[in-house]
Amino acid sequence: MATVMPQVDVPRRSFPMIEFLVVGGGIGGAVAAHLLARQSRQVVVLEREVSRRHVIRPEVLWPATVRTIEPMLARVAVDDWQVPIQGLRAFAGSRPLFHVDEQTLRQAAVEPHSTDPNATRAGLLSDPAFEIRRGIEIVELLRQGDRASGARVRDVSTGAVSELAARWIVGDDGAHSVVRQGCGIMLTMTQLPIELACFEFGWPARLPAAVPHVVLNPNGSATGVVAMGAIPLPRGRGIGLVAMRFPQSQNCGAIHEALKALDVADSPLAGLLEGRRFPEDFAHFRPQFGHAARYGIPGAVLLGDAAHPVTPAGGQGANMAIADAVALADCLSDGDDDLIARYERRRRRANDESISISRSTARAFRLPSWLFDRLAPPIATWFGRRPNRAARVLRRFSSAFRDSTG
16 A cells, blocks of 8 residues: 655745846856846846856857956956967868968957856856855746746755745746746757767867867768867867767767777877766767747746757857847846837847757758768868858858847
């Protein structure tokens, strides 16, 4: 006979009405908190992680984004959070495919920056102008009729549940957003047939200090490993990025052997893996993209991945989230009336443009291995011989996420 466990009431604490409750301490939520606090708004940020998050992923910031957040990071040494990128080199094994140099960047009038997402977020969240409550996660969006009215939250260390009343909830809680689900907003995800594995390393002296490198697997993507990249970080560090075909990436033994072979191949990135084992020595994620049917309901608004997750293609994600935050703060400065509609009019078209980059990338990776391996090197070489084309692509990446006022 089954034992019936007694129902236990979880103690709850009530708080006074919060003006703006930002759910998630990502880069978009942190920038939104800054901008709203500068309007003399009361802002509380909920961050699930108790201590500073350590994110092992590359993140590119384009010039408009850097101009936005530089004043917010005045207390952080510039060399701690970003490094200007001075080019890009691509190889097929040891064979050069193309080199985007500083002259091409100047021609494009674009200076991308590689940022340390850990230092950037920590600096943004250290602003005393708003409150941050760590170790708190949202479990449910609260509603009164058609309007969001607050959040039911849980202390991750004790499990205690409480309710927070808020005039506005800003959801920056990721692709699987609880805020979005509580709004009843649909978001259809498309996953790339690719898994990415990331690792940190000390940038080798033999590589130019501020130039990312990409190496196509000379043994072919049928091994499961498509390519490996190296992206510089501040203070002589770097992020390694391995692109693997899915579901081949689930065969850990085969991927480990393919990585060993790639690591000893005659290429600029040989030896970079330094004996790392797959999968335990890597951070993993499946790139996905989508666009929410709406950006919110009365009392709740979405930004960043909660509204439009994207792949790393074109370095759009962080830039989109920050542009969302700027637009939201601007719209709020004009009052709450028709806020969601005004915010959508400003951001949806630009976010669609950014998502189209992920869509094109998905089509490329859906090619069968034999065709991808045959086409990728000559297309890359053709691209590299046409600096004007490279400059045009860079300009698109650096502006796709910007709305008409950005």
